[in-house]
Amino acid sequence: MNHAKSEALFERAVSSIPGGVNSPVRAFRGVGGTPVFMARGEGSRLFDADGNEYIDYVGSWGPLLLGHRHPAIVAAIEDALKTGTSFGAPTEREVEIAEAIRDAVPSIEMVRLVNSGTEATMSAIRVARGFTGRDLTVKFEGCYHGHVDSLLVKAGSGMATLGIADTAGVPAAFSETTIVLPFNAFDAVEAAFRALGGRIASVIVEPVVGNMGCVPPAPGFLKMLSEITANHGALLILDEVMTGFRVAFGGAQELYGIKPDLTTLGKVIGGGLPIGAYGGRADVMSCVAPSGPVYQAGTLSGNPLAVAAGLAMLRHLKAHPGIYLDLDARAAELTADVPPGVTVNRVGSMLTFFFHQGPVTDWESAKRSDTAKFKRFFHLMLERGVYLAPSQFEAAFVSAAHTAEDVRKTVAAAAESFGMLA
Ligand code: HOZ
Numbered sequence: 203m204n205h206a207k208s209e210a211l212f213e214r215a216v217s218s219i220p221g222g223v224n225s226p227v228r229a230f231r232g233v234g235g236t237p238v239f240m241a242r243g244e245g246s247r248l249f250d251a252d253g254n255e256y257i258d259y260v261g262s263w264g265p266l267l268l269g270h271r272h273p274a275i276v277a278a279i280e281d282a283l284k285t286g287t288s289f290g291a292p293t294e295r296e297v298e299i300a301e302a303i304r305d306a307v308p309s310i311e312m313v314r315l316v317n318s319g320t321e322a323t324m325s326a327i328r329v330a331r332g333f334t335g336r337d338l339t340v341k342f343e344g345c346y347h348g349h350v351d352s353l354l355v356k357a358g359s360g361m362a363t364l365g366i367a368d369t370a371g372v373p374a375a376f377s378e379t380t381i382v383l384p385f386n387a388f389d390a391v392e393a394a395f396r397a398l399g400g401r402i403a404s405v406i407v408e409p410v411v412g413n414m415g416c417v418p419p420a421p422g423f424l425k426m427l428s429e430i431t432a433n434h435g436a437l438l439i440l441d442e443v444m445t446g447f448r449v450a451f452g453g454a455q456e457l458y459g460i461k462p463d464l465t466t467l468g469k470v471i472g473g474g475l476p477i478g479a480y481g482g483r484a485d486v487m488s489c490v491a492p493s494g495p496v497y498q499a500g501t502l503s504g505n506p507l508a509v510a511a512g513l514a515m516l517r518h519l520k521a522h523p524g525i526y527l528d529l530d531a532r533a534a535e536l537t538a539d540v541p542p543g544v545t546v547n548r549v550g551s552m553l554t555f556f557f558h559q560g561p562v563t564d565w566e567s568a569k570r571s572d573t574a575k576f577k578r579f580f581h582l583m584l585e586r587g588v589y590l591a592p593s594q595f596e597a598a599f600v601s602a603a604h605t606a607e608d609v610r611k612t613v614a615a616a617a618e619s620f621g622m623l624a
Contacts, residue, residue, distance in 0.1 A: 203585060207251040208239045226360035232593035233577040238584070243270030245603040248589055256589035257608050261599040263591070264412070264444050264469040268518065269603020275473045278514035282506050289506065295513055296504040302516045303471065303479065307452050309461045313481030314490055315504045319443035319468030320348025322478035323406065325498045326464045327352070329480070330404035330437045332489045332496035340394060340405040342385040344414030344565030347406055347441050352376045358413030358565070363593040385411060385564040386420040391430060399434040404464070409454035412444040412597040414568040415554035416547040424460045431463070437486065443468035443478070444597070449550040450526060451519055473511030525602050526550065533600045535609050541620045551600040555579070568595060575623055582619035588612050
């Protein structure tokens with residue numbers, strides 16, 4: 203493949219953008235080489251600046267459940283564009299998307315729209331503090347909840363890829379409000395509540411972790427979190443930015459039968475445009491200004507284009523429930539055959555090939571993966587026209603646009619690449 207234009211663009215980019223990218227994981231730092239600059243997406247495919255074509259399993263890091271430029275979403279955006287790009291005032295579609303979210307996720311009685319997953323988690327932990335009158339937040343190693351100051355402690359995603367345990371720029375006083383525990387560690391959670399239960403405002407968790415690679419919850423883990431928070435007057439926040447409308451229409455909480463106090467959403471609910479949301483129990487959400495004393499605001503919150511795209515996405519998913527079975531079947535085909543020494547974790551259409559014999563159940567086991575081998579695998583797949591996340595510690599996403607032929611080609615590319623690593 204020729205990457206001359208990507209290389210030239212990257213050379214220009216590093217002069218004016220930190221690291222040449224607008225989000226660290228895009229920089230290929232986990233795998234080396236020049237990031238591929240994308241020019242266009244269509245269905246399951248991405249086309250780069252040099253005209254190379256890829257089967258895309260990044261899917262813009264999760265939002266593109268229907269693939270690139272799905273006609274229903276394009277039409278909704280075009281339609282909304284005719285009426286204006288931002289009003290900074292309430293609109294009918296905001297009410298409709300709030301109702302659509304409530305309808306799909308019954309634990310959400312009230313919901314507030316924001317502009318990103320980071321805003322959603324930042325606001326949710328603030329509301330939990332305001333509601334409980336307590337300061338501490340429990341999070342789990344390898345989970346990533348956006349770049350919120352107090353949540354950037356032992357976080358996954360780009361932090362894991364770059365090997366940054368605690369970022370510069372966060373005052374110690376902020377990190378000290380965060381208790382970090384191993385994911386899936388029942389005993390550690392019980393011990394933390396025994397010691398500090400009366401001071402814990404919330405537990406925030408990715409119900410299926412996507413940000414240390416895909417790591418599912420151990421049986422009963424989410425239920426235990428739900429019970430222990432309820433018993434101690436703390437709130438359970440499911441961070442469903444990645445899993446919401448992805449692992450099931452009602453998210454991971456539908457899949458595992460959990461009723462959290464608060465939920466954060468993003469990615470899929472914007473149909474590929476910037477959006478986030480947090481919502482949950484009406485008594486808790488009533489604390490949010492102007493109803494209550496917890497302040498949170500945003501000039502572009504409920505942006506008409508993002509809301510139109512998101513609403514089209516949610517309506518399409520509701521009208522086509524079979525999509526989830528198809529996604530599951532396609533993803534199962536992709537992961538059916540892996541060589542010894544590679545572990546696949548998969549929940550629905552989220553999956554990761556870990557270069558480690560497994561099992562991978564938490565950050566300790568995820569980080570034992572052979573990242574040098576992953577790096578070679580990534581480049582072998584890229585050369586074969588398969589675009590994966592450039593990090594061992596991210597999930598791949600299958601979309602409804604992936605065809606049986608895409609999957610067949612990907613499996614063949616993977617078999618060849620695994621063979622070359624052996
Ligand atoms: N949470 C996303 C993937 N782990 C973020 C993508 C990014 O950081 O750019």
